[in-house]
Amino acid sequence: MKMSKTLILPALVAMQCIAPAQAKTLGFVVPSWSTAIYETKYYEECPEGLALGNDELWWKGLSPKDRDRLTNGGEMEPVDPPRRPMSVLRGPNKEDVCWNPTIVKDPPLRMVRGKTGLGLNLDGTQDGAATAKTCKHEKFTTPDGKTKVDNQMYRLIGCVYGWRKGEYIEAHADRERRDSSVGIMLLEVADVDNEKNDDNVKVTFFSTHDVLPKDSTGAILPYASYRVADMQQYGAVAKGKIVDGKLITEPVEARMPLYGHQIMGEMYYKDLRLEMPLTASEPGKPINGLMAGYYDFDSWWQYIRRIESVLVTGQWSCPALYVAAKQMADGYPDPKTGDCTAISTAMNIEALPAFVVRGDVKTASAGGK
Amino acid sequence: MLRHVALAALIGISLVGCGPSEPKTAGGPAMLRRLTQEQYQNIVADVFGRGINVGGRFDPLVRQSGLLAVGAGNTAMTVSALDGYDGIARNVAKQVVDEQHRGWLVPCTPASVTAADDQCARAFFTKTGRLLYRRALTKEELDSQVAIAAASTKILGNFYDGLAGSLSAMLVAPEFLYIQDTVDASGRLSGYAKASRLSFFLWDSSPDDALLDAAEKGDLDKASGLKREVDRLLASPRVEQGVRAFFADMYGFDGFETLQKDSLIYPAFGLATADDAKEQTLRTIVDLLLTKNGDYRDLFTTRSTFVSGALGMIYQVSVSNPEGWEPYTFPEGDQHVGIQSQAAFQSLFSHPGRSSATIRGKAIRELFMCQRVPDPPANVDFTLVSDVHNTVHKTARERLDAHAADPSCSGCHRLVDPIGLALENFDGAGQWRxxxxxxSIDASGEVDGMKYSDPAGLGKALHASPAISSCVVNRMISYSVGRPIASGEKPWVDFLDKSFKSDDYKLRALMRRIALADAFYAISPDTAKGAQNAAAN
Structure with missing residues (x-):
């Protein structure tokens, strides 16, 4: 059949309409993250002082005779073996109190009492009243005074010495991740038609086993390629949008690798959201973003109880932390007990432009340019 | 109809055969060339296997007539260099006879490990000595090696240690360390010397058993025998080793051994990047010229290459396997066109902390086009050129324009800067900017009347330049014989230059023409006499 002119024209028009511009896929590697902690110079957010450490509680529980006997006449430092592992065995029958946190009752954890905090408004409320997905809790206000946010994890650990900004627990874990390349997150932002404003993009949270390439100063290099680790638990996909160059995702359930203090764990989040600019101040420089959601209590505690070797450096008590965490949990109430099973958390993340390689597909272009 | 087709085919065949024939040449001087470090390593790998580690460093060679291969024919052996060779030789020999290797590298088992076994030592040196000296050992030489092994065994109390002692002596002998152009009684290159010339040219290593057999039988003196062996060598995977060696020499890749980059200015350019950059260009060359049998000039316009994880960060491209190599084709419109746009060239011909249009332009003139660019005068002031943060002259073009206003500088800068400035979009590490x-960087320019506006345009101009193809012909001839081209050889050079064109600039065809040419084996009569005397002694 000979095609008439009238048939050709609509066909051409249709072809033009169904041939959109090639959407971009941007890649990022996330080698660094830490809990978003708001601190003041004079610890105003911790009016009761910093949390009591495990060794301190152990020491208090000993008779003067035992103190002398067990610490070599007081010469043995809290970090010295065998004092360090011994101090964790505070149960009535020498049970490990991190693995049996309810076996002893420690003084309550000293927590954040301040009103200012960092994070995102996860429950959508202004007052922290209970909802179908949350338990009643106090909200924080962001430092600019504009937004009510949820970050019960900060309330919980903000007065624990080791978790303060730049202190051992998170700083050391971060160094370990960067040095070992273990537990590294990847972000893939797909379907990007416009890097400034796009109302529909797809964000996938991956992990990788590839080595983080570094320069001579130890800084991680941008624009490296990372293969997605073949691990079924990772790969959560979130819907998102880009507003004035900032990526904002909708809540998604996601698991991400967690490595630190030579312990491999997992971060299991519900309603995880990501807010991050897509461009850095200079091409190839790190981009700072915020990740927030409800951190599943069990997955969090699984990790915490296994890093008991840094209790002394971190200065906390497992029983006090456990009890307080149960009380602070504000997300996903158990249908039977009504107790919440997850803790609102916010993390500062540092991302670098990278190529995320899925199988043989190499469509990615690094973000952050 | 059938008859016409057959006739046309016959005419066609006869026309091919009627092309200009190779001109007669008087040849060049007989040479005595020191093995390069790579040749030494290749020989050890070919004779004893890849498992033998050759440590140490050789004294560097001096580049002459554009090639280290030529410098290898004009190098002295210092006492310290000989000491280094001795250490390497002992280390190699020790490994050859160790328990891991002796079972298959020593062709016999001695009657007693603690006593000399002349028969076994003789069997070992008959086979191994032939491969190392690239000719059969004379009876005196063989007797001497066996005697050294026996004497050493007596002192050391172990047959294998004695054998190693004798082998290490062989590995420092001039017969091994130097490629000798020995001539026969008629003043022509001997069969063995022909075999060496062929194998070092095509394989960058010593002749194998089959080639030595051919030399012994006189096959290399006959056209059919020579053709058979040349085609066998060219068909071998080892020809890649030869091609890599040639281009690494021609393009000055020995510079990678001392390449330094300021890691604060170029954090992504580490040691692995330098190694990978060199490897990328060599892989590109092998792929285009050997695997695809492509046009040599396409090296300057090709978008097809290979990338590694380290190079992916330099080019900002995705790599499927950051731990390996993979083919990569830069997309249309991308300015990574040709080997001159690759990180090897860009990093090698730059300063540690900045690019250099002048060094790059000079490198293209000298290495790719075989044109000589004079060195700058000793008292030249580079202050302005090196001031990369100059607020008035912001780009290299502006700084060079101001610098070259000095008449004593402008002559050379006019020659090299327009070429180098076309590559200013690549920083000193080869990263795009x-x-x-x-x-904004202005990459426009002109080379020998051909204008361009960007790096890809420079690639096209180089592709079109007759100097590019004649340069590789020139260098390959010189490389193959290990000396500068003699004045009487110009007709042969011209002939090969024309043939290269008629062969569609295929490197394999050029290598074959050189290897089959009488001129390749010709020794000028005045030096033949000396070489005869040397061989006799």
Missing amino acids: TQENGA
């Missing part, structure tokens, strides 16, 4: 100091 569009601006310098906030000012």
Whole structure:
């Protein structure tokens, strides 16, 4: 059949309409993250002082005779073996109190009492009243005074010495991740038609086993390629949008690798959201973003109880932390007990432009340019 | 109809055969060339296997007539260099006879490990000595090696240690360390010397058993025998080793051994990047010229290459396997066109902390086009050129324009800068940039009357330049014989230059023509006499 002119024209028009511009896929590697902690110079957010450490509680529980006997006449430092592992065995029958946190009752954890905090408004409320997905809790206000946010994890650990900004627990874990390349997150932002404003993009949270390439100063290099680790638990996909160059995702359930203090764990989040600019101040420089959601209590505690070797450096008590965490949990109430099973958390993340390689597909272009 | 087709085919065949024939040449001087470190390593790998580690460093060679291969024919052996060779030789020999290797490298088992076994030592040196000296050992030489092994065994109390002692002596002998152009009674290159010339040219290593057999039988003196062996060598995977060695020499890749980059200015350019950059260009060359049997000139316009994880960060491209190599084709419109746009060239011909249009332009003139660019005068002031943060002259073009205003500088800068400035979009590590100091980079220029506006345009201009193809012909001839081209050989050079064109600039065809040419084996009569005397002694 000979095609008439009238048939050709609509066909051409249709072809033009169904041939959109090639959407971009941007890649990022996330080698660094830490809990978003708001601190003041004079610890105003911790009016009761910093949390009591495990060794301190152990020491208090000993008779003067035992103190002398067990610490070599007081010469043995809290970090010295065998004092360090011994101090964790505070149960009535020498049970490990991190693995049996309810076996002893420690003084309550000293927590954040301040009103200012960092994070995102996860429950959508202004007052922290209970909802179908949350338990009643106090909200924080962001430092600019504009937004009510949820970050019960900060309330919980903000007065624990080791978790303060730049202190051992998170700083050391971060160094370990960067040095070992273990537990590294990847972000893939797909379907990007416009890097400034796009109302529909797809964000996938991956992990990788590839080595983080570094320069001579130890800084991680941008624009490296990372293969997605073949691990079924990772790969959560979130819907998102880009507003004035900032990526904002909708809540998604996601698991991400967690490595630190030579312990491999997992971060299991519900309603995880990501807010991050897509461009850095200079091409190839790190981009700072915020990740927030409800951190599943069990997955969090699984990790915490296994890093008991840094209790002394971190200065906390497992029983006090456990009890307080149960009380602070504000997300996903158990249908039977009504107790919440997850803790609102916010993390500062540092991302670098990278190529995320899925199988043989190499469509990615690094973000952050 | 059938008859016409057959006739046309016959005419066609006869026309091919009627092309200009190779001109007669008087040849060049007989040479005595020191093995390069790579040749030494290749020989050890070919004779004893890849498992033998050759440590140590050789004294560097001096580049002459554009090639280290030529410098290898004009190098002295110092006492310290000999000491180094001795250490390497002992280390190699020790490994050859160790328990891991002796079972298959020593062709016999001694009657007693603690006593000399002349028969076994003789069997070992008959086979191994032939491969190392690239000719059969004379009876005196063989007797001497066996005697050294026996004497050493007596002192050391172990047959294998004695054998190693004798082998290490062989590995420092001039017969091994130097490629000798020995001539026969008629003043022509001997069969063994022909075999060496062929194998070092095509394989960058010593002749194998089959080639030595051919030399012994006189096959290399006959056209059919020579053709058979040349085609066998060219068909071998080892020809890749030969091609890599040639281009690494021609393109000055020995510079990678001392290449330094300021890690604060170029954090992504580490030691692995330098190694990978060199490897990338060599892989590109092998792929285009050997695997695809492509046009040599396409090296300057090709978008097809290979990338590694380290190079992916330099080019900002995705790599499927950051731990390996993979083919990569830069897309249309991308300015990574030709080997001159690759990180090897860009990093090698730059300063540690900045690019250099002048060094790059000079490198293209000298290495790719075989044109000599004079060195700068000793008292030249580079202050302005090296001031990359100059607020007035923001780009290299502006700084060079101001610098070259001095008449004593302008002559050479006019020759090299327009070429080098076309590559200013690549920084000193080979990373793409569009601006310098906030000012846009103008990559336009002209080379020998051909104008361009960007790096890809420079590639096209180089592709079109007759100097590019004649340069590789020139260098390959010189490389193959290990000396500068003699004045009487110009007709042969011209002939090969024309043939290269008629062969569609295929490197394999050029290598074959050289290897089959009488001129390749010709020794000028005045030096033949000396070489005869040397061989006799």
